[in-house]
Amino acid sequence: MAPRTTATPNVDCKSCPLRRLPAFRAFTDDELDFMVQFKRGEMKIAAGADILTANASSTHMFTLYSGWAFRYLLLPDGTRQIFNFLLPGDFIGLQSSVFDAMEHSVAALTEVSLCVFQRSELWTLYRQFPSLGFDVTWLTAHEEHLVDDNLATVGQRDARSRIAYLMLQLYRRQEHLELAKKYVCPWPLTQQHIADATGLSLVHTNRTMRWLMRQGLIEIDGERLSLHKPEQLMRMAMVDEDRLRLRPIL
Amino acid sequence: MAPRTTATPNVDCKSCPLRRLPAFRAFTDDELDFMVQFKRGEMKIAAGADILTANASSTHMFTLYSGWAFRYLLLPDGTRQIFNFLLPGDFIGLQSSVFDAMEHSVAALTEVSLCVFQRSELWTLYRQFPSLGFDVTWLTAHEEHLVDDNLATVGQRDARSRIAYLMLQLYRRQEHLELAKKYVCPWPLTQQHIADATGLSLVHTNRTMRWLMRQGLIEIDGERLSLHKPEQLMRMAMVDEDRLRLRPIL
C-alpha cells in the first residue's frame, strides 16, 4: 500500500474516539478548535515502511492514530537498535522539528494511520496555546522516560528479564489504552524486533522465549500474547507497579 | 560539604559567563529579564551527594552551572544504571515537574553548583515566554537523543566500542563548552561510573580500559583523559562526525 494523504480529515478531532479514552486529559473547547485547524490530514502507511528517516528533514509531524510503529537506529555495522515502540496517541517526529533533522528513523510495524501536522505551525502552537506547548514537553519527557527504562533493561537485566520486561511494558501500555485486558494483548512483533529492542541475538531471543513458554509464563498464538503468571513475570523482570498517568494527546 | 542555598545570587543571569559561550543561543533582553526573576538562588552540592531522588517530588529545578552530575536508577537487585552524564548548561529535574515525581535520581559526580528555579513558576514561563517553553522542550528532546545514543551503544556495541564511545561523547560535549581541546579533557569518572553507564562489569571495564591504554589509544593521568588516536577511536566506536548544535540554556 502506498502512503496516502487525505486532505479532508475523516476523523474530526472533536469527535476523535482515541481522545475520549480516560487515559487522555480532556481538552478545552479552545484547544480543540486549535487542534482542528492544526491538523493537516490523515495518512496511512503500510507495515514495514518508514514514516520518517534518519537525517532527512521532514516538514511534518504526526500523532499515531492506530497501529504500531517503532523508533530505531541503523548502526554502521548493520545492526539495528530499536529505541521504543509507539502506540496510538504517541507523537512522532518532534526531534526533527526541534532540531533540523532526526538522528533516528521511525517505521510502521503494522499498517498505521496517522494524523498529520505541519512542522511550521509548531511555533504557533507554542505562542497561542502554552498549555499545548506544555503537552509537547510532557510527551517528550514521557518518551525519554521510556527510553531510560529500556536502557536500564538492556544495561542491567539478563535475557529472561529483558524479554519479560518488554512484554509487561507493552501489555501495560496497551491496557492503559483499552486495547488489552486480562493479561492478553495484541502482539505484532517478530522475534527480530524483540532481539533488536533488547540487544540480544535473534537465536538467543528465540531460545529465551521458548524457555518462558515452557515455564508456562507466557503464550503466543498468532498475533496474540498471553501473560499467564504476571506476578512471577514481574518478579523476574524486576518491575514495580508503575502508576498510570493521565496524559495529553495531540 | 552541606547543600547550601544563597538567597542572593552571586551570578546575575545577565552577566553569566556560561551563557556567553558560543554554544548557547543568545537571549533577548526580555527573556533575560524573565530569567533573572525566575532564578531563585544558587546551590552547591558535594561530590557524591544526590541532587534529586527517585520518587521524591521536589519543588525545585536546576541548571547545572559547574561540575559534573549524572542521572541514574537503582534497580531492585542493587545494580545501578547511569542514563547519562550532565555537564554545565544541562537542565535538571524537568521530569519531576512535568510528572509528579521522577523515576530516576540525579547525583553530583564532582562538587557541583546549580542555579535554582521554582517548579511552580514553570507554568508562568510557558505562558509568558513561549520561546522559553520551546527551549525547555528542546532541552528535553536533546536529552532524549543522548539517551537514545547510549541505548544504541549498550545494546549493539562490544566493550571496547562502548567505552570508546563514552569517552568520545564526553570529550565532544566538553569541547563544545570550551572545557576541553586537542583531545584532552577533564575526567572525573571512576571505573565504577563507566561500568554502570556502559552496562559492563567493573572488572571487564578495567580490562578493556587497560587494553585501550596498551594500544596507545587513550591515556588517563589523574583526572585527565587524552585521546591519542581519535580517528581510530571513532572507527572503533562507530561514530560519525556529529554536528554541534546551537542550544538553549536556562
Place this chain on the structure above:
DNA sequence: CGCGAAGTTGAAACAGGTCAATGCTTGTGG
C-alpha cells in the same frame, strides 16, 4: 602508619553469540 576507596590481575565458569541446518507458513506465478 593504617585504613578505605579505587584500580589491577589471574583463573574458572557461564551467558549469550555465531554458524548452520531444518521446518513451517504464506503468498505468488505458472
Place this chain on the structure above:
DNA sequence: CCACAAGCATTGACCTGTTTCAACTTCGCG
C-alpha cells in the same frame, strides 16, 4: 492446484566475550 520462494521460527553444536570470585596493589588522607 502445485511448486517454489521468502520470511519467520526453531534447534543443535560450538565458540567467545563477559562475568564472577578472589586476591593483591596503589594511592590519598586522617
